[in-house]
Amino acid sequence: MYYLPPLSLYIHIPWCIKKCYYCDFNSHELTKQVSYIDYINHLLLDLKNDFYLISNREIYTIFIGGGTPNLIDINSMDILINGIRKILNFSENIEITIEINPGITNDNILSFYKNVGINRISIGAQSFNINHLKSLGRIHNPKDIKNTIELVKKFELNNFNIDLMYGLPNQSIKEAINDLYQTISLNPSHISWYQLTIEPNTFFSSQCIDLPNEKILLSIFQKGHSLLRKAGYQQYEISNYSKPNYFCKHNLNYWYFGDYIGIGCGAHGKITQPDGQTLRTIKNRHPKKFMKGLYLSRKYFISENDKPFEYFINRFRLTSAVCRKEFEFSTGLKENFIRAHMDIAIEKGYIFETKENWQLSKKGKLFLNDLLELFIID
């Protein structure tokens, strides 16, 4: 049988109390009451519909993302987690992550997460500066973040991530680095440290926003990166840093081109079939449509020509070298399939090749988009 990579499950919760000004995720501002239990029942049906695609394989990680997953009441979340347990086999050391918004977290929610088996918490802090939080349209304040982390620690949910952004409107180098100091002082096992980008169809994209210039951004990155290193965090992906052995297994599975089922509004799935074909599933984005039972928007097999680009766009996010054998078993393609393209990448100085590995050069990191374009095969 064909090599089947680890299998994860992504669950999308599509609502937020208020849409943040920079957000281009599939999240819908709550304007009227929503029946969460109805949505949970649809999620379980969506999962049952996909079940035939996974040949009874074990689930290695689960990620409940959004949107704002901690909007879902405890009873509904209990039905979701226990419903999934009845459908899927969990691996022994399964990682189960939930994203939470500090503005709406309390004791009951966190003690429930601990009891139901959630073992990784990802906290959307973004900044510890009240003015910047306001300018991003976030609903929480710095005290909410600290209170949430106190609760996370109280319930010994020790594997927790803090999401932090830099390059915010009018943010100085000092402010950005102060945000990192505050983050590190809370001792998270993992820090996702992203640069703010203005995406189309967001509130910010319709405004004149004053973002820090390239020189300031570079200085923030260099100072911040060295601060994180000194504090014992290892960068393993463009924006992700962790203490040793606390990498996010779920995201690593995406970046290693692993498999995942995606359930809920707009969720994507990638599932390798026993014959070696790779199926892509895309669910309907809008809750109205999804909650009418219309889950699947599209499904198709990823063509051989598309696989190298899809593989490298994920894999080159990681700092570790790409094992040449890993390319073959992850994509099911022989190296010859991309040899000519790889030779150009090496010739242009984007990649160093050894007998075993391909390693991105400094130039490759800097011109990543140009490098990736080399693997677009017609």
Ligand code: SF4
């Ligand atoms: S809380 Fe997250 S998902 Fe919701 S609007 Fe803000 S950034 Fe988007």
